[in-house]
Amino acid sequence: MGKGQELYKKAKTMIPGGTMLLSKRPEQHLPEHWPAYFSKSKGCKVWDLDGREYIDCSMMGIGTNTLGYCNEAVDAAVMEVVKNGNMTTLNCPEEVELAERLIELNKPWAGGVRFSRAGGEANAISIRIARAFTGKDKVAVCGYHGWHDWYLSVNLGEDDALAGYLLTGLDPAGVPRGLHNSTLPFHYNKFEELLEIVNHNDLAAIKMEVSRNMEPNDDFLNKVRKLATERGIVLIFDECTSGFRETFGGLYRKYGVNPDMAVFSKTIGNGFAISAVVGTKEIMDAAQKTWISSTFWTERIGPTAACATLKEMERVKSWEIITEIGKSNKERWQALADKYGIKILHKGIPAIAFYFFDSPNHLAYKTYVIQEMLKKGFLANTCMYTCIAHTPEILDAYYEALDPIFARINDFENGGADVMKFLDGPICQTGFARLN
Template sequence: MNHDFRRSNELQERLHDLVPGGAHTYARGADQYPDGMAPVLARGKGATVWDVDGNSYVEYGMGLRSVTLGHAYEPVIEAVREELANGLSFSRPTELELKAAEDFLGLVSGADMVKFAKNGSDATTAAIRLARAATGRELIAICDQPFYSVDDWFIGTTAMDAGIPQSTVGQIRRFRYNDLESLRTLFSEHSGQIAAVVLEAATALAEPREGFLEGVRKLCDEHGTVLVFDEMITGFRWSASGAQKCYGVTPDLSCWGKAMGNGFPISALAGKRELMELGGLRTGEPRVFLLSTTHGPESVSLAAFRAVVKVYAGEDPIGTMERSGTALASGVNEAAAELGIADHVSVIGRPSCLIFTTKDHEGHPSQAFRTLFLQELLRRGVLGQSFVISAAHTAADVQHTVDAAAEALSVYCKALEAGSVTGLLAGRPVAPALRRYAAPRRLARGHSSQQQT
């Protein structure tokens, strides 16, 4: 089943003229999809989205993991409708801010105070600033995990480091996940200099080994270092109370976002009172400029957050995601096994946060083969750079995806047999979102999104 992308391609070209990269988030860019097959979306409901050409898809990834209850989820939308009539932004706090803070701290028992913002990066960068102020130190130890912030202190450590002072990057040190000795070495080499240790307690592909998080907590305590958990993905996907609840280790500060508002823009920094108050009015210490944003307390997103909390209290969206994700992974992996290519394509990870691997005929991870798989899924009405699921995905959605994947894998088999995607893949392979140069998906000015340079 071939989809018509003409209107999407026209709009994407105009986006490239007006928006650097053609999208406001690099992970949403056209270079993350097969050439000429990057749908521009018009609307969504549940786990289905429709593009401007009228094509429909079962969607995965769900707003970069920010939507767990489904698009246009009515209880959240209704709460927003009610709040809209009251106005959005004022010159003083509202009672809604207090109620939202109470809701949040009712979930995150290890935190005493919270401040809301709009982006996850706001929260993680505020945590770094707070830790440095509290300790009087500058070095930050970060775990070797994919992403923490768009701000200089982290992006300077990636391939897209243009415009970032090396002096900023020089304050960052890395340690390895599940390798307590690598963190202990950092503390030894930089004794009395590390302000904060930052990590995700778990990821889609990595659970903490026995004693690892406890060991990190102990090292931070011994060295007077602030422990920061990034709960952007784990919050409301591992547990409504985050990974810290799942694994029983309490950080000093935690950073939240994504699924907090089921797609509405809201993030949070939470933590111990003695740290958080450094940004308040009950301290005699030099004050920290801590998340003072115009739109942080905007009432619509706070109303959405409160509605999400209510749903999680009364229903079991995480259990639903776990069950549906398990069925999806089993179905696709069985299809791959039946074709004899389970070593080349597999669905792996936590059931609520699945990804798929794509390897070439020699068994190496391959962007070209990944793009072929994406292309064939798109042609069959499945949109997703991953198989990150939501509670809105029905059994029918999962079965449609398994069937689409089985057909896509048949095409994949042909490429493996030929040792190449040539003749099967239309256009260029996708490329990493965070890369130094636009090549290999650079566009010629004034030419279509399929133009190679």
């Protein structure tokens, strides 16, 4: 057993759940064998606590590092801040620079910005502002928007309401029951479902991801925009995951549908904690009507990292690079599947693409992929969050390593062998299914 697994066993005795993030739990990847902790990283390489080097062809910091780990331009800006001080009684000028940059990127509709340090809290801020602006309480949602009470309250009914919609089996323990029916879920591309909610509820906001696993059809986004405008509902696009992956800014730009507010996180700091709520000036000014304030939202590293990240993204046109890599990944995964007669399904925009084995044994096959790729020096899953450090040479090596694994899965599928006899530990746990 490696040092990472030993430390994780210790962590579970003190940290409920073992880690702060579900997606980083070793059980989500390779139970009993995942390295769990890192000692250093660079580009798309990660070293574990035993000094073993891996190429990260999985989730790249859970989607945060599109410029790769330890990007020199971003880190140089941050190190200068560290030397000169991160927190004082006065404010940092970088937050003004970042606000100006984000408003410029979201013209013509944007007029105000508020910052926080995590995607979930930025989503909660957007809901607070929308409620303050409209004087209404209820919210319709489509997508994943974090862990806060306003969102998890969807599960306060008699049934597991998010099961089949979004997050299966989440217990809303600790969420006040008075929030029941304050947040109402609808399915992506199901406009009539949203219309039914709007017709029977006085909504403050419609909050949704622009796109994740499927493209909008039947003019869906334009219909939502028109409905929100006609009914005086604030339209919020959650771009925490989708932002700066297909465009230099929000994914909404691809479809030409402007929101009233947009939430950005993950990519804009390239691994440093920063998130932003951008909105029209009229709506954002409603933040003054309520109480939204936190000491560490004023620290200097986050906005400094974001300013440097945006400059580097624009210089290299990172969104174009990672999208092209993602398109190629989908083609090469499918080519391997076709080569060995395996049925797979694809989901996600190219830069955060997933594939799924269309088989009752899909979780066992996923575990086998993770296990065997780890042995070959890859942090791999049935997905790849692309970054600019994923060079053609690295990707060629990744597919060369994946080829015989797909060949063996064909053998499993056709009864030539039992996959369970080839696993070194338990099957990985499922994450959660997303609404769209």
